Amino acid sequence: MSKRKLKFGIIGSGSRGIMAFGKSIHGRKDSELVALCDPNQVRMEKSAEILGFKPNFYHSVTEMIKSEQLDAVVITSPDFYHEENAVEALNAGVNVLIDKPLATTVKGCKNIIAAAKKSGKVIMIGFNLRHHAVLKRLKQIISDGTIGRVFLIENREFYDGGRTYMSRWNRLYEQCGGLWIHKGSHDFDVFQWLLDFPKPLKVSSFAGVSVLNPNNIPFEVKPGTEVGPTCHTCIYGDICPDKYDIPDIQNSPWSDEAVAIDGYSKDLCIYTSDKTTHDNGIAIVEYENGVRASHLECFVTPINDRRYTINGTLGQIEASLTDRRITVFPRWSKETVTYEIPEEEGGHGGADPKLLGSFINVINGESQNQSTTEHGMLSTAVGQAAELARRENRVVMIEELFKD
Ligand SMILES: NC(=O)c1ccc[n+]([C@@H]2O[C@H](COP(=O)([O-])OP(=O)(O)OC[C@H]3O[C@@H](n4cnc5c(N)ncnc54)[C@H](O)[C@@H]3O)[C@@H](O)[C@H]2O)c1
Structure with missing residues (x-):
């Protein structure tokens, strides 16, 4: 017997809502997109033209949830609204896929976690990088013990991203909690996932606008x-x-x-937009197991890539998401091993459609939720600490963000 299609609503009918999720939801046999919610009517109409069909339109989440029998919502509103959108959907008993970051503060994450516990519904974070074939292979290589015990990890994100980060709402700290949360929460999550979730202890960072002024x-x-x-x-x-x-x-x-x-x-x-975030910076994290990690982000560059260097007691790994290549350098031998990872279809190197698929599988009870609210809160915590460290010129202990 074929299963009933899951009914979806999208909150925030912008780029991610439509291009990463709307089209995929519509293209699957097990889901359908029945509603869009966005305060901007014209944006919804234009989004529907891109989709090639017209879901029902709503200007508020309350109105959408009241009128539709939704199984799930995808939250792709600006980060600042994630908390109120998620809490409202969960309180109404609707499953939630929330694009990263979970919220712009640890306090906001805690509020979402409380609502999720009360509702018992699925809430998954849009950590699509975990579904990227290069990073999945990288995790496998680390887990296999190929380079021994990892003690140092570096990620350098080069992104020709001025037009994405300095030209719209996410250029404002007030809307996104700063780029260490808006952008870095991806990368801080990847660190934690690759390292099997050690507790982050302390964070430092330096960042600023060096060029885009x-x-x-x-x-x-x-x-x-x-x-x-x-x-x-x-x-x-x-x-x-x-x-x-x-x-x-x-x-x-x-x-x-x-x-x-x-x-x-x-x-x-x-160049002339008012901005309260950075166009480049470096953040450093130390975990309770002694591992140190650094994340560099630069949005003034001709290169688009996430590059990783990982050091373990038995060797070093170099990986590039753009080249789709991982090379393992054994510590005492010249016999390097290189893995070429084939291209996959879909946004973010094939990761976006897989993220949606895994959310649907979790709702249907076919797999476990691997991107939990606790993971979302940890990456927001590291991002919030990095933002504080930068603004207050100090090392921030993660535990201070968890004090009530
Ligand atoms: N996982 C990823 O790789 C990735 C990549 C880019 C963006 N994102 C995240 O996706 C989300 C959306 O980003 P985007 O680039 O699509 O932004 P966008 O600006 O293209 O779209 C945001 C949409 O939200 C609407 N909106 C504004 N206020 C709203 C409200 N109160 N309720 C509902 N909708 C509202 C806007 O009108 C707009 O249509 C953000 O949280 C962002 O951090 C994730």
Whole structure:
């Protein structure tokens, strides 16, 4: 007998909601997308055009949950809203897939965890990197003991990401809790997952805006003129090498008509936008088992890659997500072993559709939830500590974030 399709609603019908989840939910045999919830009506309409069908539209989560018999929601609203969206869905008895980060503070995570316990529903975090074939193989190599006991781990994230991090809501600490949470929560989770979840003890970090400010506009600005405020209105659009060119913008969810509703532009000038986050930085974590980890993120670079170096008592591993290659260097021999990992289809190197599939399997009782709220809280805690460390110029003990 074929199973009933799970009915999904998406909260936040932006890029992730539609491109990473909406299309996949619709494309599966075991799920259907019945509703979108977004305060912006125009954005929902344009999103439905991208989807190629029209789910029901709602402006509030309350209204959507009251009107639909939902099995699950996917939360892809800006990070700052994750807590209230998740608590409301869980209180209504709906399963939740929440894109990372779980929340922008440990306190927010605790509130979600309390609601999840009360409801008994599934809540899974969108840690899609755990489904990335390169990282899965990397974890396997570490677990097999190939490089012995791991004591040092480094991740360098190079991302030509000015247009993603400096041109919209996540450029503001107030909306995303800072990039150590918004972006780094992925990477801090990967550390913990690769290391089998040791307790993080202390965190330090340095970060700032070194390049993406008005002093570094990469062309001459003529007296009496201004750049920006958005790429599509900028008079320097033809010569700016950083122009974020949203295809057919006036027919997209990011049109002037949509902006007129909520003031949210997706293509603010990365040099002149007001920002309270960083364009580069380094964070260091020490775990209770003595392992040290460093995470570098740089959004001013021609390279797009996450690169890992992992040292163990028996050797070293180098891995690249973009090259899809892992090389193991044994400590006392020159016999390196290289693994080439085949490409997979889907966003984030094939990881996004697998994340959705694993959520559906957990709802159907076919597998265990591997990305729990406790994991989500730990990565938010490390990100929050890194943000505090940077702002207050100090080493932050993780336990201080858990004191009531
Ligand atoms: N896992 C990943 O790899 C990954 C990658 C990018 C983004 N994300 C996460 O996905 C989420 C969405 O990011 P995005 O890039 O799609 O952003 P986006 O700006 O493209 O979309 C956000 C949408 O939320 C809507 N919105 C605003 N306030 C809302 C509210 N109160 N309730 C419901 N909807 C609201 C906006 O109108 C917009 O349509 C964020 O939490 C982000 O951290 C995850």
